[in-house]
Amino acid sequence: MRSQQSRILVQLRDLILKGEFAPGERLAEIPIAERLGASRTPVRLAFATLEQEGLVESSPSGGYVMRSFTRKELDDAIVVRGVLEGTAARLLAEIGMTRPMSDELHDCLAQGDKALAEPELTIDGYADYVDMNDRFHKLIIEFAGNDALARAIEVNDRLPFASASATLPMHTSTGDGRRWLQITHYQHHVILQAIEKREGARAQAVAMEHIEIARMNLRSAFERSQDYSDIMPAIRLIRR
Amino acid sequence: MRSQQSRILVQLRDLILKGEFAPGERLAEIPIAERLGASRTPVRLAFATLEQEGLVESSPSGGYVMRSFTRKELDDAIVVRGVLEGTAARLLAEIGMTRPMSDELHDCLAQGDKALAEPELTIDGYADYVDMNDRFHKLIIEFAGNDALARAIEVNDRLPFASASATLPMHTSTGDGRRWLQITHYQHHVILQAIEKREGARAQAVAMEHIEIARMNLRSAFERSQDYSDIMPAIRLIRR
DNA sequence: CCCGTTGACACTGCATGCAATGCGTGGAAC
C-alpha cells in the first residue's frame, strides 16, 4: 500500500462493513490507530473520508461515532441505484454501442448462462455469478459515458447493501434463490437486447424493474437476519 | 465557526469556487494555512473532504492540485440532476402531498409569479427569483422523502454550475433571458400541477425537460465566457 | 549547444506534544 492513510482507510472501511463496531459506538482514535499500526493522524484523515461516505458521523461533542442505518434508508438507496442504472441503460441505448462493447456484455451474459446451466449452483459458481453481475452493471455504466452518473452510482453504492451484487438472491442452496437468479439473469438479457435495438425506454424500464428483486432480497434478509448475521455481519448496523 | 477545520473547509471551498486557483495548480499546504490563519493539519483535513467532493485531486507525487472540468462533465452533471429531480417529482406525485407541503410549494410559485409580473426585473428581483427557485427544488426533494436521493443530488450539486440556481438564465438584462425565465417558471407550475394530480410520469418528464434550459444556458455562458468571467469566476476552471 | 546527472531546497506525510473540553465517577448534602 502506497501510503498509510489509504491503507488505514481501506482497512477501517473493511472493519466497519464487517460489523466490527456497534451502531452508535464511539470510534476512539487511539485504539484504532494502535490496532491498525499507525498514529492518530492518518486515522483522522480516514474518518474525514468515511464521514463523507456516510459510514460514520461526527459527534457534536467531538470525535466520530458509528452510524446506523434504517431499513428505509437502504431500500431508498436501492431505488436510487435503479434510477441511476436505468438511466445508464437508456443513455447507452440512445448513443448506441460499438462492437467491442456489445461483445464484452455478451461475454458476461454467456458466463452467467453457463453458471446457471449447471444442475447445482456451487459456492464457486455463485461467486462467479456475483463477479459477472458486478461486471455487467459496471460496464453498462462505463459505456454510458456520463461521468457524473458513474460518480453518483459510486457514492450511492457505498452504503452497505446498496451495491449491485450485495443484494443478489443469497439463499441459493434452496431452489428458491435459484429461481430468482434465473429471473434476474433473464432481465440482464432483456436489458442488453433493448440496448442493442436502441429501445431506450425499454432498457430503462427493465433496469429499474431489475432492482425490485434486490429490494425483495433485502426484505427477506431482514426477516431472517439472524440466519445471515454471520455471512453478512454488517446487518447489525441496521436499526430496527 | 465552531472548529478550525469546518471554517477552513468553507473558506477553502469558497476560494476554489471563486476561481482563486488555476486548474492544475498545486495547492500547497503552507501558503493556504497561513492565508487562512491556521496550521497545516486542518487544511489537510479540508483537502480530504474537497477531494471527495471532486473539487481537488490528489497528485500522485503527493499533495493536492486544483481540478479542471470539461464542458461535458458539467453538462453530464446537469443531466444527472434532471434525472434525480425528475425522480423526486415522480415519487412525490406517487406518494401524494399533504396540505402544508402543497401550500409551501404554491407560496414559492406565487413569489415567482410576482417577481416576473414586474415590468422590469431588477437585480434584487432576480436574486429573489433565484432564492425561490432553490427553495422550490429543495422542497420537492425533501418532500419526496428519499434520503439517498437527496444525498445523491447534494453530491452532484457540488460540481460548479450543476446546482439548480447556478444555471438559471443569467442575461436577464436582455429581454432574452427574461423570456427563458418565464418558460422556466411555467414549467414549475406544470410540475406542481402534475404532482398534485398524482401524474408521476408527467411530473418526471417536465422536471427532466426543465434542465434542458440549464444546459442551454451553460452553453451560452461558454460562448461568451469572457463576458461572464467576472460574475462567474469559476468559469476559468473549465478546460476547453 | 544540448542533455544528463547531481545536489539542494521545499514540501508532504506522519508522529507526537500540548492545551482544552467533555464525560464519568465519587462524594456530599438535602
Added chain:
DNA sequence: GTTCCACGCATTGCATGCAGTGTCAACGGG
C-alpha cells in the same frame, strides 16, 4: 436514598517537528 456538584481522567483538535522524497536548477560533459 436521591440528586447535584466537583474533580480527575480520557480524548479530541490543533500545532509543529522530523524524516523522506520529489522537483527544479545548475553545472559539467559530450
